[in-house]
Amino acid sequence: MNPWVIKFQQELAHLYEAREAKNIAYWALQTICQCETTDILLGRCDHLNESQEERMTDFLRRLSQGEPLQYILGETSFFGLSFLVNKKVLIPRPETEELVSWIGEDYQGKSVRFIDIGTGSGCIAITLKHLHPQMSALAMDISEEALSVAQENANRLSAEVTFLHDNILAPKSECGALDFIVSNPPYITHKEKPQMRKNVLDHEPHLALFVADDKPLLFYEAIADFGQKQLKNGGGLYFEINEQFGKETKEMLERKGYEEVTIRKDMQGKERMVRCRKKR
Numbered sequence: 001m002n003p004w005v006i007k008f009q010q011e012l013a014h015l016y017e018a019r020e021a022k023n024i025a026y027w028a029l030q031t032i033c034q035c036e037t038t039d040i041l042l043g044r045c046d047h048l049n050e051s052q053e054e055r056m057t058d059f060l061r062r063l064s065q066g067e068p069l070q071y072i073l074g075e076t077s078f079f080g081l082s083f084l085v086n087k088k089v090l091i092p093r094p095e096t097e098e099l100v101s102w103i104g105e106d107y108q109g110k111s112v113r114f115i116d117i118g119t120g121s122g123c124i125a126i127t128l129k130h131l132h133p134q135m136s137a138l139a140m141d142i143s144e145e146a147l148s149v150a151q152e153n154a155n156r157l158s159a160e161v162t163f164l165h166d167n168i169l170a171p172k173s174e175c176g177a178l179d180f181i182v183s184n185p186p187y188i189t190h191k192e193k194p195q196m197r198k199n200v201l202d203h204e205p206h207l208a209l210f211v212a213d214d215k216p217l218l219f220y221e222a223i224a225d226f227g228q229k230q231l232k233n234g235g236g237l238y239f240e241i242n243e244q245f246g247k248e249t250k251e252m253l254e255r256k257g258y259e260e261v262t263i264r265k266d267m268q269g270k271e272r273m274v275r276c277r278k279k280r
């Protein structure tokens with residue numbers, strides 16, 4: 001086995017299972033040596049040059065302090081596309097890819113106009129625009145630093161997205177007659193912190209993750225209100241949700257004038273997505 005794989009497994013044992021540590025070592029080797037998995041398997045990356053050794057050592061030091069690999073690399077993959085990430089944006093998750101797929105099923109080939117609220121890295125809005133160029137895309141975030149990452153991602157992927165700097169809790173933006181709204185807002189309550197992995201808790205932006213214990217639906221309610229003003233009648237609302245709050249989210253949406261509320265499970269069988277329509 002490649003000596004770096006063994007080293008990563010040993011030194012990251014407090015954070016990652018052996019298989020995960022091996023994947024991370026492969027990822028790091030592929031990036032630093034610009035090689036493929038087969039090169040590693042064939043022993044072509046067993047001996048690195050001095051600068052590669054230094055970079056691998058630095059990677060390992062940062063990883064062992066719990067820093068996510070995606071931040072160290074400055075890049076991650078979402079829906080097969082490459083997105084720049086830094087500590088100011090959440091690392092896009094596979095669950096969110098499922099939300100993007102759901103929207104694709106519903107609006108394939110349609111010239112619709114949408115907004116992504118709390119866009120972070122821009123992964124949702126940019127991927128939708130990339131996959132469905134006929135859509136017209138808006139994306140909002142409260143963080144200017146996040147918006148600059150998102151703008152750079154949009155440029156890199158040649159996706160035309162209009163970014164808005166606004167606070168959904170007191171929105172000033174007028175979007176006018178949207179076909180749908182999508183959001184993966186902060187939904188983890190502070191009391192869930194003890195169950196969270198240290199690499200998420202210590203390194204990802206709390207602004208993007210957390211909501212007060214006594215108001216877990218704060219952002220969902222604000223977005224639902226925003227939708228009542230900015231959506232066409234019959235327009236869609238798509239959310240990623242905290243698996244614990246499916247029922248409450250459904251009730252809240254029905255109370256606020258939405259219908260056909262559907263909860264969908266993610267690949268792990270957790271209630272993770274909601275779709276509904278503004279009443280006609």
Ligand code: GLN
Nearest residue numbers: 090092119120184185208
């Ligand atoms: N929309 C981004 C994502 O889905 C950011 C979400 C967030 O920061 N809460 O990854």
